[in-house]
Amino acid sequence: MMTAILELRGVSRHFGGLRAVNDVTLSVPQGRIMGLIGPNGAGKTTLVNLITGMIKLSAGEMWFKGARIDGLAPHRISRLGIARTFQIVQPFPEMTALENVAAAAMFAGNIASQSEARDFAESQLERVGLLELRSTLASRLSLGQRKRLEFAKSLAMKPSILLLDEVNAGLHGGELAEAITLIRSLAQDGLTILIIEHLMKVVVSLCDDLAVLHHGELIANGPAQQVMGDEHVIKAYLGERYLKRQRAG
Amino acid sequence: MLASLAASFPARPLPRIGVGVLIAVALGLLIALPLGLDNYYMRLATTVLMYCVLAWSWNFIGGFVGYPSFGIAAFFGFGAYAGAILLSAKIIPFWLSPILAAAGCFAVAVVIGMPILRLRGHYFAVASLGLGEVFRELAMSWTALTGGGMGINLPPMRPAFGTEAQTFYYAMLILALVTLGTTIVVARSRLGVAFRCIRQNEEAANMIGIDATRSKIIAFAFSAALPGAAGAIYASWVGYIDPSDVFDILNSVKAPVMVLLGGTGTIFGPAIGALIYLVFEEFVTHHLLQFHAGMLGIIIVALVLFMPHGLLETLRRRKQGQA
Numbered sequence A: 001m002m003t004a005i006l007e008l009r010g011v012s013r014h015f016g017g018l019r020a021v022n023d024v025t026l027s028v029p030q031g032r033i034m035g036l037i038g039p040n041g042a043g044k045t046t047l048v049n050l051i052t053g054m055i056k057l058s059a060g061e062m063w064f065k066g067a068r069i070d071g072l073a074p075h076r077i078s079r080l081g082i083a084r085t086f087q088i089v090q091p092f093p094e095m096t097a098l099e100n101v102a103a104a105a106m107f108a109g110n111i112a113s114q115s116e117a118r119d120f121a122e123s124q125l126e127r128v129g130l131l132e133l134r135s136t137l138a139s140r141l142s143l144g145q146r147k148r149l150e151f152a153k154s155l156a157m158k159p160s161i162l163l164l165d166e167v168n169a170g171l172h173g174g175e176l177a178e179a180i181t182l183i184r185s186l187a188q189d190g191l192t193i194l195i196i197e198h199l200m201k202v203v204v205s206l207c208d209d210l211a212v213l214h215h216g217e218l219i220a221n222g223p224a225q226q227v228m229g230d231e232h233v234i235k236a237y238l239g240e241r242y243l244k245r246q247r248a249g
Numbered sequence B: 001m002l003a004s005l006a007a008s009f010p011a012r013p014l015p016r017i018g019v020g021v022l023i024a025v026a027l028g029l030l031i032a033l034p035l036g037l038d039n040y041y042m043r044l045a046t047t048v049l050m051y052c053v054l055a056w057s058w059n060f061i062g063g064f065v066g067y068p069s070f071g072i073a074a075f076f077g078f079g080a081y082a083g084a085i086l087l088s089a090k091i092i093p094f095w096l097s098p099i100l101a102a103a104g105c106f107a108v109a110v111v112i113g114m115p116i117l118r119l120r121g122h123y124f125a126v127a128s129l130g131l132g133e134v135f136r137e138l139a140m141s142w143t144a145l146t147g148g149g150m151g152i153n154l155p156p157m158r159p160a161f162g163t164e165a166q167t168f169y170y171a172m173l174i175l176a177l178v179t180l181g182t183t184i185v186v187a188r189s190r191l192g193v194a195f196r197c198i199r200q201n202e203e204a205a206n207m208i209g210i211d212a213t214r215s216k217i218i219a220f221a222f223s224a225a226l227p228g229a230a231g232a233i234y235a236s237w238v239g240y241i242d243p244s245d246v247f248d249i250l251n252s253v254k255a256p257v258m259v260l261l262g263g264t265g266t267i268f269g270p271a272i273g274a275l276i277y278l279v280f281e282e283f284v285t286h287h288l289l290q291f292h293a294g295m296l297g298i299i300i301v302a303l304v305l306f307m308p309h310g311l312l313e314t315l316r317r318r319k320q321g322q323a
């Protein structure tokens, strides 16, 4: 059995009568790329919000590196080494790209000196190919650039696990290919990645493991090849999408 | 390129020596000022300094962090009463009163900040507005300590040197410099970065490891302690305080208006705003006594319509547009 870096045990979150996430038990193995897939409204973003402490659990426990993290404030969780990107990117619009990333390095990345934080931020901007735009205000960046900024911000937090919520949505050919290369290189550096992704070709090319959410419930979980052959999964999710895409492609 | 000035205090490459000379000259003028002023202008100058303190103080929570506070009057009044009570009990010297008042206001703001800073935007604004009213009621009804509606007379101060007017002028000047110094240090520190992040997106700030609640409480405490000190000096200066004077809700409105006038989040904007406002006010009260509150209203409307970013930012944009 592989060591799990993140473990969810019976995690639920209800919104009124809606069970957005329902009794999910899931282990995210260390140092691998896990895909989290499922149709719109399945509860994927809610699950990321739960892990990062942005919203509270209705029931269940969460463990990260052997310590319990449910109930911790978001800033504490992020300092432990859990970083996320937002489905709708959330830069600090009135700050430059560099200032955005340096802020992440300073706080979650725990770099006390501001000039060191800037140096570290520059290296992260370079990693995502945004160094040239370091003095540009975040609000002036294009969508693709903002997504890369979001990436650099997360990396500056020196995370052990990166939660990517549809980072690739809205990216075009070249940008998409670059993003995939970047994610793969991060995993090679030992970062654990949980990626929410709609494009099956990205999922197939990146993920070692897959977890499938449907109406808030985890209906399948395991090595990617095995999950994609699972009947329930094909019926609930892959079926229409996967086949449609394969036919179209 | 330059667009982040108002928000972000970029360390702009100003010629070092030029700035040094400018600061020395300004400081020299401020120190020498009392020699050339009669009583009327001394009072005006001291008032301007006091409102600079209030405007700069508001800027911590309202400008940097972006939480619109109407709590200035609450802490100004609290500090005034703290100073007045301690001084009339004759247990401390004058110079200690603003320091103790500031410490008291800081502590009170931390305790009150914990619940009300969980509220966002408008709710926080209303809660902070209520604070002044609660304190005022307290001062009204706790007669044994505060003298209730009768107010408190302070013992006359015997200055060690110079005149009384000069003593209060210099006391306000020192406090204003302390406030300015705090502003500059905070703006450049990690805390300042945290403030800016929270203002732009509190959730995202939490996500990058910023303890937003703690940062907001610190900002609120700065916004309380410094007006508290100003209140204490004010109490000694005027010699008599009562609840409706020192908890005057207008102060809670004037401070943010001054900051908006000069420029939110800038270092010198609040002081420039205070100066412009008070000079206007002085001019108008001389000629149209009844028009006081009306003027505040007109300034607010004019600000919203013509200079939503404040004077400094408007001038900068105009200059940038020409360049």
Ligand SMILES: Nc1ncnc2c1ncn2[C@@H]1O[C@H](COP(=O)(O)OP(=O)(O)O)[C@@H](O)[C@H]1O
Residues within 6 Å of the ligand: A015, A018, A020, A038, A039, A040, A041, A042, A043, A044, A045, A046, A047
């Ligand atoms: N804050 C919220 N309040 C109420 N309902 C919510 C909230 N967040 C998400 N939901 C609901 O929970 C369900 C799951 O949403 P989400 O996690 O965003 O799905 P996904 O990311 O898989 O598309 C949806 O039905 C959504 O409307």
Ligand SMILES: [Mg+2]
Residues within 6 Å of the ligand: A044, A045, A046, A087
């Ligand atoms: Mg989603």
